Amino acid sequence: MKNLRIKQIISMKADNQEMTVHGWIRSFRDSKAVCFIALNDGSCLSNLQIVIDRDKVDLTNIISDLTTGASVAVTGQLVASPKPEQPVELDAQTVQVLGPSPSETYPLQKKRHSFEFLREIAHLRPRTNTFSAVMRVRNALSFAIHHYFQEHGFLYIQTPIITASDCEGAGEMFQVTTLPLDNIPKENNSIDFSKDFFGKKASLTVSGQLEGEIMALALGNIYTFGPTFRAEHSNTSRHLAEFWMVEPEMAFCDINGDMDIAEEFLKYIISHVLENCEEDMAFFDKWVDPGKLEVLQQIVKSSFTRITYTQAIEELLKSKEKFEFKVEWGIDLQSEHEKFLTEKVYNNPVIITDYPKQIKAFYMKQNDDGKTVRAMDILVPRIGEIIGGSEREDRLDVLTARLKDQNLPVEEYWWYLELRKYGSAPHAGFGLGFERMVQFVTGMQNIRDVIPFPRAYGSAEF
RNA sequence: UCCCCUGUAGCUCAGUCGGUAGAGCGGGUGACUGUUAAUCACUAGGUCGGCAGUUCGAGUCUGUCCGGGGGAGCCA
Numbered sequence: 001m002k003n004l005r006i007k008q009i010i011s012m013k014a015d016n017q018e019m020t021v022h023g024w025i026r027s028f029r030d031s032k033a034v035c036f037i038a039l040n041d042g043s044c045l046s047n048l049q050i051v052i053d054r055d056k057v058d059l060t061n062i063i064s065d066l067t068t069g070a071s072v073a074v075t076g077q078l079v080a081s082p083k084p085e086q087p088v089e090l091d092a093q094t095v096q097v098l099g100p101s102p103s104e105t106y107p108l109q110k111k112r113h114s115f116e117f118l119r120e121i122a123h124l125r126p127r128t129n130t131f132s133a134v135m136r137v138r139n140a141l142s143f144a145i146h147h148y149f150q151e152h153g154f155l156y157i158q159t160p161i162i163t164a165s166d167c168e169g170a171g172e173m174f175q176v177t178t179l180p181l182d183n184i185p186k187e188n189n190s191i192d193f194s195k196d197f198f199g200k201k202a203s204l205t206v207s208g209q210l211e212g213e214i215m216a217l218a219l220g221n222i223y224t225f226g227p228t229f230r231a232e233h234s235n236t237s238r239h240l241a242e243f244w245m246v247e248p249e250m251a252f253c254d255i256n257g258d259m260d261i262a263e264e265f266l267k268y269i270i271s272h273v274l275e276n277c278e279e280d281m282a283f284f285d286k287w288v289d290p291g292k293l294e295v296l297q298q299i300v301k302s303s304f305t306r307i308t309y310t311q312a313i314e315e316l317l318k319s320k321e322k323f324e325f326k327v328e329w330g331i332d333l334q335s336e337h338e339k340f341l342t343e344k345v346y347n348n349p350v351i352i353t354d355y356p357k358q359i360k361a362f363y364m365k366q367n368d369d370g371k372t373v374r375a376m377d378i379l380v381p382r383i384g385e386i387i388g389g390s391e392r393e394d395r396l397d398v399l400t401a402r403l404k405d406q407n408l409p410v411e412e413y414w415w416y417l418e419l420r421k422y423g424s425a426p427h428a429g430f431g432l433g434f435e436r437m438v439q440f441v442t443g444m445q446n447i448r449d450v451i452p453f454p455r456a457y458g459s460a461e462f
Numbered sequence: 463u464c465c466c467c468u469g470u471a472g473c474u475c476a477g478u479c480g481g482u483a484g485a486g487c488g489g490g491u492g493a494c495u496g497u498u499a500a501u502c503a504c505u506a507g508g509u510c511g512g513c514a515g516u517u518c519g520a521g522u523c524u525g526u527c528c529g530g531g532g533g534a535g536c537c538a
Contacts (some may be wrong), residue, residue, distance in 0.1 A: 029497050036497050044475080068488095085498055109473065109488050110499045116530065118475070171537065207538095233463055245538065324534085335534075390537065433538030440481055446531095 007043035008165065014088040016078040021048060021090060022073050024127060028066045028109050035059065037095075039074065042132050047281050049081065049089040050074050051058070062097050069101030069108060097296055114414070115449050122453055122462045130288065133280040135414035138438050144272035145225060145434075146245055148265055154248060159208030161227065164200050165412060172231035174241075191423055204229035207327040208247050209429065212417055213392060216249035216427055217419050223248040225434075233457045237446040238383065240435060242455040249429035255365070255374040255391040258428035259351055260380060263304050264385050265432075266349070271300050271440055275450075281441075289443020296441065298348075305346045308354040309372065313336075315345055332359045337339070338384045349386075350379045363416075364390040364404045378432070383440050389430025396420040 004012075004019050005064045009254060023041035029361040030036075037050035052059065059066070068070070076092040108128065125131045133197050145158065162176055162440040178197040180186065185192040193201045208224040228245040248265075250257065274281060285293040307315070316327045316337055321344070325334045333341075335353070342350050357364070364373035378387035393399040399420055403410050411415070438450040448454035453462045 027499070029495090029500060032496075036500095038498075049498080049499095082496070085497080104489060105472080106489095110472080111487060113473065120530090228538080230537075234536060235463090236530095236533080236535090236537095239537070243538070329481070342530085350501060383538095386536065413469055431538060435538060 005043035006039065006041045006046065007047045009048055009078065009090075010018060010044070011086065011088070012078060015081060016077045018075065018077050018093075019073045019090070020073060021050075023048070023058065025066060025068055025070045025101075026233050027068060030063065030066075035066070036325060037074070039056075039090075040127075040132075042126070043127060044136075045133055045283055046086075048091050050076070050095075051079075051088050051089050052092045052095060054259050057093065057095060058091055062095065063166055065097040065100040066095075067101055067103040067106070067450070068105040069103075070097055072097050073101040090282050096368050112346070113328050115446060119448060119454070120461075127370050127454065129283065129316070130444075131281050131449070133277075133380075134438065134442055134444060135452065135462070136280050137284075137438075137442055138300065139218065140273050140277050141269055141434070141438060141441065142225075144269040148268045148271070148392045149221075149223045150223070151249065152261075154223045155215070157212065157215045157219075157222045157224050158226065159205065159211040159215075159224050161205050162198075162202055162206045164202045165210070170205055173206055174229050174231045176204060178203045184258060189252055206230055206429065207245070209249070209431065212247050212249040212429060213416070213419060213427065216251045217423070217425060220252075221248070221250045223414070235449075235457055238436065238439075239323070240447055240451065240454055241460075243447075243451070244434035246432040246434055247429060251427045252390075252427050253428045254378060254426055255353060255428060257351070258389050258391060259304075259306065262389060262430050262432075263349075263351070266301050266378070268404065269437070271439060272362050274300070281366060284396060284442050284444075292443040302348055304349045304351050304378065306351045309333075309352055309356065310354065312341060312350075312352050315341065319345070330358065335384055338379045339381070342379045342384075344379045347381070349381075352377050352379065357402075360390070362406050362408060363399070365393045366398055366402070374395055374428075378430075380440055381408050383436050386436050386440060387430050387432050391426065391428040394424045 004021065006021065006023065008429050009019070009021065018144060021039060021041070025038040026038040026040045026047050028035065028037050033054055035052040036055065037052070038047040039050050040047045047398045073096045074090060074092050074095060075094045077093045078088055081087060090380040108124055113128070118128065118131070123170050126135060135459040149156065159362065161232045166246070179195065185195045193199070196202070203226060207228060212222060212224055223245045226244065229242055231241065232239065248261070251259065281293060303327070310329065312333065313327060315337050316323070320341065321340055323336055325331065327337065327338065353374065353376045354367060355374045355375045356371060357366060360373050364375050366373055376389050377385050393402060396417060400410060402414060435450050439447055442450065444450050448456065
C-alpha cells in the first residue's frame with residue numbers, strides 16, 4: 001500500500017486500489033449514513049473527496065475532531081465518483097486524526113478571506129487555495145529560470161550576500177555589524193569600523209551584478225539567483241526590503257543580444273508555467289485576474305515592442321493623456337508614463353532602450369551620441385519595470401571618466417576597473433525581480449502576497 | 463518620506479441628525495440530506511484600535527498616537 005499525493009490520485013483510474021492519503025481537512029459534511037471530507041495535501045488545488053460510510057467506519061470517538069484544518073490519515077479504496085464534480089473519490093476504511101484543529105479558534109473559514117487578513121496569519125495562509133497556488137507557480141517559475149539558463153550553457157554563480165563594497169549603487173543598504181550598538185567605538189567622532197567584524201563597513205547586497213561581471217568575463221555566460229536587500233522606506237505593492245533577483249551576465253554580448261535573451265527568457269518561463277501549472281493558472285484566471293491567461297498566451301506568441309527612450313518621449317508627448325509629471329526629453333519615466341505605454345499604447349511588453357545617461361547608472365555603455373547609454377528596460381502592463389539591463393561600459397577611459405563625473409570613489413572600484421584593463425570585452429546583462437515576475441504571472445496585486453514571508457519597511461513578522 | 467482612505471463580533475461590513483450595537487458568513491446545539499464554500503431552525507459572541515478632550519450624553523464631533531490599505535517617490 002502506497003502513500004500517494006492527491007495530485008497523482010485524482011488522475012488515476014479508479015479500480016478499487018487501496019491507498020493511504022494524508023492531508024488537511026478543508027471541509028467536512030456529515031449525516032447519519034454518510035460523511036464527506038474535502039481533503040487537501042498541498043500537492044494541487046483540487047481536494048480529494050473522502051466518503052465515509054458510517055455503517056462501515058465507526059467515527060464515534062473522532063467525529064468532533066473532524067473539523068476544518070485538522071490533519072488526517074485516511075486509508076481506503078479509490079472508486080469512481082457517482083457525481084460529476086470529481087472523477088474519483090476515496091471510500092474510507094479507516095480515518096485517523098493526526099492533529100485536531102479546534103474550530104472555535106481556527107482562523108481559516110471555508111469561505112474567502114481578504115489578503116490583508118491572511119497576511120496577519122502568514123503561518124496559516126499557505127493552506128488556502130490562493131496561496132498554495134501562488135507557491136506552486138513560484139516554484140515552477142524558479143525551476144524554469146534555472147532550466148532556461150542551464151539549457152543555454154549559463155553557469156549558476158553564487159555572489160556574496162554580505163558585501164564590503166559600498167559601491168553597488170542601487171539604493172539604501174542594510175548595514176551588517178557586530179559592533180555593540182550601545183557603545184560604538186569611535187575614532188575622531190566617527191565610527192571606527194576597523195573594530196568591526198570585517199575590519200570595514202559591511203552591508204547586505206543590493207545587487208550581484210558587479211561580481212557577476214567578474215565571473216562572466218572569465219566563464220562566458222553566468223547567472224545569479226539569490227536574495228537581495230534594499231533598505232528603502234518603500235511602501236508600495238511592488239516593493240520589498242528582501243526580495244529575490246535573477247541576474248544573468250553575458251560576455252561578448254551587446255545590447256541587442258541582451259534584449260534577445262531577455263525576451264526569449266521571459267517567454268520561456270511564462271510558457272513553462274502555462275504548460276505545467278494549468279490548474280493553478282486557471283484558478284488565477286477565474287478568481288484573481290480575469291483575462292490573465294489570454295494575456296500570457298498572447299505574450300508568448302508576440303514580439304515585444306522595442307522603442308528608444310526618445311521615441312517613447314515622442315509617443316507620450318503626442319498623446320492627449322494628462323500626466324501628473326511633465327513629459328520632456330531627459331526626465332526619468334514615471335509609473336504613469338510606463339503604464340500608459342504598456343497598457344494604452346502598445347498593450348504588450350515594451351522594451352525601451354537608449355536612455356539619457358544622466359538618469360542611468362555609471363556602468364552602462366555610452367552611445368556615440370554622447371547623450372545616451374545602452375540601457376534597456378522591459379515594461380509590462382500593471383507591474384511596470386520587470387527587467388532592467390544594459391550593455392556594460394567596457395572602455396577603461398570612458399568608465400573612469402563616468403565614475404569621476406558622478407563623484408564616485410574611483411579607488412573603491414579598482415577591481416571593477418581592472419576588468420577593463422585586462423582583457424576587456426563587450427558584455428551585457430539584466431536583472432529580473434523574481435517576485436514581480438510571480439506577481440505578473442499570477443495577477444496578484446500585492447507583492448507581499450507572492451513571497452511566503454514578506455519583509456518590508458516596518459514589517460518583519462514570521 | 464509625502465498624499466488620500468480606513469480601523470465596530472472570529473471574518474466581511476452596515477450603523478442616518480450625538481441618545482449605551484446590527485447583518486451576512488464563521489462557531490456551538492439540533493434536524494435533514496450522496497454532500498460539493500450543502501440546507502433549515504435555535505443560540506452564544508462586542509473595552510466600537512489606544513489615550514485625551516468637547517458634551518447631560520460619543521461608535522458618531524475634535525486632538526493625538528498606533529495598526530491596515532491605496533497612490534507617489536525610490537527601484538526590481
